Amino acid sequence: MRMLINVPETVVGDALRGMAAAHPELVVDAENRVVVRRDAPVTEKVALVSGGGSGHEPLHAGFVGPGMLDAACPGEVFTSPVPDQMVRAAAAVDSGRGVLFVVKNYTGDVLNFQMAAELAEDEGIQVASVLVDDDVAVTDSTFTAGRRGTGATLFVEKIAGAAAEEGMPLERVEAVARQVVRSSRSFGVALSACTTPAKGSPTFDLPAGELELGVGIHGEPGRERRPMMTSREIADFALDAVLEDLEPRLPVLVLVNGMGATPLLELYGFSAEVRRVLDERKVAVARTLVGNYVTSLDMAGCSVTLCQVDGELLRLWDAPVQTAGLRWGR
């Protein structure tokens, strides 16, 4: 496997140095692995901190900036960051109005953020946490780690970020974030496995001519494996799974997300199929975002996320955002 890297050990640090070079509006601490918006702490604003394993770029560091996150903590590839990073980030961005941790539901992220919340509170920082668990491919039961956090993370960070930017207090920002989580569902498919730099070979074995339905963003196998399907068939399958769990009575935001190695040409084609299914199912579409936002290294494939929005959530979604990965308005 050929990769555009120096050595696997320095992949995350190298990328952070690159971010620093490209984005003077960010303070990038490559050594301590914390990315903070330069104007932090923003006076009288609730701060948003997220983080997770690297390999999902632009998530999360690419979403740091006005209207979204105040700081992000990148871990090693597919490995949760450590509590020290999160505490450092929280201390850097807290204006005194508190910090919201946005946590994807993976055992490692949950445990590390939990420890970080306790440590930050010891330092006098008020912390609330919201857990994102939107992936319908995983059965949500007490006998598993529960649903994984995937594409809805972007919706949570954008919408709660806008709520914070408007000056809402921590309880309100947290409530908005929880509403987004409750209103969002995702389903992903893989057309190929991904390769972590440390391992250098695919994380799972997907025979040619097959696809993995319900894949996670770390190449975790999903619900089942089938012979290759068309974009039309994949859209039908994915949205069946999503709509089985979410019956939208309000218009939806649609995220058609690439896993990293699928061209935009294919993603837009898939997006047309997604719209066809939603039209057939009489689901009103408020906004659609197509691109690579919550990726899985070099995996080929896509995910689709729906988020049911009322007037307030839609207004917050439309609010200006200025980050490396998402930028509009103003």
Added chain:
Amino acid sequence: MSGTALDAAFFVRWMTAAAAAIDREAERLTELDSAIGDADHGTNMQRGFAAVVKMVEAEPPATPGAVLTAAGRQLISSVGGASGPLYGTLLRRTGKALGDAAQVSAEELRAGLGAGVDAVGKLGGSAPGDKTMLDALVPAVAGLATSFEAAAGAAEEGARSTVPMLAKKGRASYLGERSIGHQDPGATSSALLFAALAEVAR
């Protein structure tokens, strides 16, 4: 079990031997993790224990409890993933249970590790049979009542017993039935910890 008194130097040797064992087996841990996880358990544990060794060698803590408490804190700060908080909690809670005695007996260590293992179960919300670290740790602590060798043997057997289990916690749980037939990487590294303990006690 003999009434040998274990001092801080013994615990430093244990951590060093554990780091060496993880170094030797890192590739195997990663291989096991790629079957049912995300192929980084070896690398993450290697990074963590290397940091532990560096720390205890630079500033050797004065008591057995202090060695394990500091080692646990170091793992939490350097491993990440689920393993960092879980292994960190195991050593930190064990260390706290040992208190500030200059020497501890094997029986005191067994009781301390029992507290550490309980804390791991609480933090991870798991129980033996879930295909996790606990499947090696719980029998290992029981084995300590006999000898360090018995503990190491029980841990190794416990790790192997995870092969036919269905994963109920952590990332392997997403696989459901497909997790069956693979040995749990966390239980495997837990067994290495007890193999290292037996090695330094020999």
